[in-house]
Amino acid sequence: MEQFTRTQALAFMAQGAPTGHLATTREDGRPHVAPIWFIIDGDDVVFNTGSSSVKGRNLAREGRAAITVDDPQPPFAYVIAEGPVIISEDPADLIATATEIGGRYMGQLKAESYGKRNAVPGEYVVRMRCDRISGARNVSD
Amino acid sequence: MEQFTRTQALAFMAQGAPTGHLATTREDGRPHVAPIWFIIDGDDVVFNTGSSSVKGRNLAREGRAAITVDDPQPPFAYVIAEGPVIISEDPADLIATATEIGGRYMGQLKAESYGKRNAVPGEYVVRMRCDRISGARNVSD
Numbered sequence: 481m482e483q484f485t486r487t488q489a490l491a492f493m494a495q496g497a498p499t500g501h502l503a504t505t506r507e508d509g510r511p512h513v514a515p516i517w518f519i520i521d522g523d524d525v526v527f528n529t530g531s532s533s534v535k536g537r538n539l540a541r542e543g544r545a546a547i548t549v550d551d552p553q554p555p556f557a558y559v560i561a562e563g564p565v566i567i568s569e570d571p572a573d574l575i576a577t578a579t580e581i582g583g584r585y586m587g588q589l590k591a592e593s594y595g596k597r598n599a600v601p602g603e604y605v606v607r608m609r610c611d612r613i614s615g616a617r618n619v620s621d
Numbered sequence: 622m623e624q625f626t627r628t629q630a631l632a633f634m635a636q637g638a639p640t641g642h643l644a645t646t647r648e649d650g651r652p653h654v655a656p657i658w659f660i661i662d663g664d665d666v667v668f669n670t671g672s673s674s675v676k677g678r679n680l681a682r683e684g685r686a687a688i689t690v691d692d693p694q695p696p697f698a699y700v701i702a703e704g705p706v707i708i709s710e711d712p713a714d715l716i717a718t719a720t721e722i723g724g725r726y727m728g729q730l731k732a733e734s735y736g737k738r739n740a741v742p743g744e745y746v747v748r749m750r751c752d753r754i755s756g757a758r759n760v761s762d
Binding site: 497514548552585 | 644646651652653655683685691695703727
């Protein structure tokens with residue numbers, strides 16, 4: 481097993497189109513986790529989510545999150561990142577991020593249509609700063 | 622998008638060898654998430670983790686968890702499950718579950734060696750009962 485540096489961990493999350501798994505804390509303390517589409521912008525994980533979704537409400541109330549991204553095939557690799565979040569509802573930010581995220585996961589030909597589909601009123605742009613980030617590759621070796 | 626029934630969601634988690642992403646709550650309320658290997662036993666998600674790991678300590682203190690499992694390729698599918706956990710340190714339970722889990726992710730030829738590697742003192746067997754379970758397939762259609 482080889483530990484990632486911060487730079488390697490961010491590069492791992494930015495490569496290809498792996499889904500992320502976003503953990504938040506519910507009001508009563510129970511954990512919540514859900515898969516997300518995301519992009520990496522500098523040291524930030526950027527994603528869209530509905531303001532009335534469980535994760536949207538948890539993020540607005542708690543202001544923090546954690547995410548895992550992994551390669552689920554042997555020899556396995558993963559990254560765990562945690563940090564505070566900033567939420568925006570700016571329409572220009574929403575269409576720009578939703579288009580980029582749509583392109584990452586559905587291909588550039590569908591970026592614009594997925595951007596329009598997802599950049600609707602009530603959607604948040606969430607930026608999680610990776611204050612803590614760790615991970616490794618060749619985990620099963 | 623087609624919602625899974627409970628039976629379909631459990632079958633999705635039991636099929637192939639997808640990693641799980643386990644969310645727990647830290648003592649100060651911050652969320653934690655990490656990838657795990659697991660098996661499905663009836664309505665339970667069963668996995669091993671170190672008693673001194675962040676997730677091991679959170680599980681022992683909080684007694685509950687949440688997990689996501691997904692297919693990260695278009696048209697995408699996912700399951701989210703949540704529930705209480707029961708922790709065992711019984712050596713026979715530990716070697717049995719570690720061997721079955723090793724076989725799932727590394728293949729039957731390596732099941733015994735991964736079972737022995739992972740069934741060491743200080744490891745927990747964790748059973749999370751899926752009190753809440755939901756998910757869908759063809760998410761991007």
